[in-house]
Amino acid sequence: MIRYIVRRLFTMIPLLFGITIICFVVIHLAPGSPTDLQTDLNPRVTAEAKERLRALYDLDKPIHVQYFLWLKKLVVLDLGESFSTDHRPVIDKIAERLPITIAINVLSMILIILVAIPIGVLSAVHRDSLFDKITAVLVFIGFAVPTFWLALLLMILFGVDLGWLPISGIRSLNYEYLPPWQAFWDLISHLILPVLLSAFGGLAGLSRYMRANMLEVIRQDYITTARAKGLSERVVIYKHALRNALLPVITILGLSIPGLIGGSVIFETIFAIPGMGQLFYMAVMSRDYPVVMGILFIGAVLTLAGNLIADVSYAVADPRIRVS
């Protein structure tokens, strides 16, 4: 098992390199030189001073040298300083916002699993039943609904018309004065809509996938064998078939991570949640390139890490993987 993990880690190294190269290329797409920001508005800056400044930031060196210098800083997670007025290190800005984004994504992942798997299994077991047909229609609609629009409609319904749920932020203004249980409910009620909506996008895909998987497994010989042994249908489906159909779901969940992280930009912006997605959006709007690059890089690393976790859990669940 450990050997498998080590081998898997080694295959990640070239990917990680590739990620850094792409980030570096994207940075260099930016028009003008980073030093222009400091010199353009100052009429007394001479060409010579500009050169000195470029030398200070190593911009006079060949591009591959610049890449390695940048990489050296990246290894110790030095992502530079934000262009915004606070000039804080990018990594600090991301670190303080990352936990909430991860928390929301984990919660919605759990919700996806809890809802999509039973739907997929039930519609496979009762194939062509009314339930199967209704879910098929819902799944198609689910694929097509722009989730940010659904977010708007739910905000209008629950937030504005009914007034049940708050529609922005993660805490009320009077949060600090509430007794513990009310404070807890305050947090939960702020999270209900964002979690629900970020889960929504993944629900349709996973339930469809689960259904296809289950149908495939039910056709296998060992299921026929189990039935031939005289086991009850319930045991055959929920013990023999379900376990095998669940395995590939792990991979699918791993593959859905980039989508979830990418979606956090939309939800955090709509619901004003102070997470990484909102930071990214604000950085894009104010052209704060160091922050944009930092989040792009962290997002890719998170995806890589998610895939690793998925692969390792697959190997834990299915011994065949470890050997091959």
Place this chain on the structure above:
Amino acid sequence: MVCLFVVSFLAPWLSPFDPKAIDLAHVLEPPSTLHPFGTDQLGRDVMSRMIWGARISLKVGFIATGIAIVIGAMLGAIAGYYGRWTDSVIMRFVDIMLCFPSFFLILAVIAILEPSIWNIMIVIGLTGWMGITRLVRADFISLKERDFVQAARAVGASDMRIIFRHILPNAMASMLVAATLGVAGAILTESALSFLGIGVQPPTPSWGNILTAGKDNIDIAWWLSLYPGLAILITVLGYNLLGEGIRDSLDPRLRD
């Protein structure tokens, strides 16, 4: 879907009002017989804006997907046909690109370039080719050993000729399905970008940026939020169903 095409082609004649005409005397009016979908915060007719928005959405959807198909098919064909290290290099590149949450990559590039319709098409296309590469490569790997390819090679056809004349047409089926689903995806992405204010820029109407107005007036003007979203939903649903339909009719295994 056909309706949608007709509507977007005939936008100049169909739309009852000028989509950019500001009428401050009729701001945020609810749907009426004059303005079936109401008016927005500047008194512009929402229905006219949606009809023009259909044009933008289809344009972005098709051109972005076209770019993705060209890149994806080229790389997939080269990887699948030549195999060996060419294949490994291209497929590792695909793996790397897939590590980036595509929405992040799109936003990062848009932050650097100016948000404009053309940039959006290009960026959506440039970040959406990986799936097609994988499909085309898989088709090429299985097709290149077939007899008809061997025959073409035996009569001395060049690699380029074999790739474009003999194998690629046979790989069209899966590409067509991917392209149809790709159009749906690109329309969704464009509307999300425009909604966030980094896509199609006002005053040019797009379904996404009408929704932004809907969000800003969420507590008073529900019609600004409801109709453009429905338009996106129906369009994307249409393309998804079309894609599924093509897949089912092309794949005999699914016909039973």
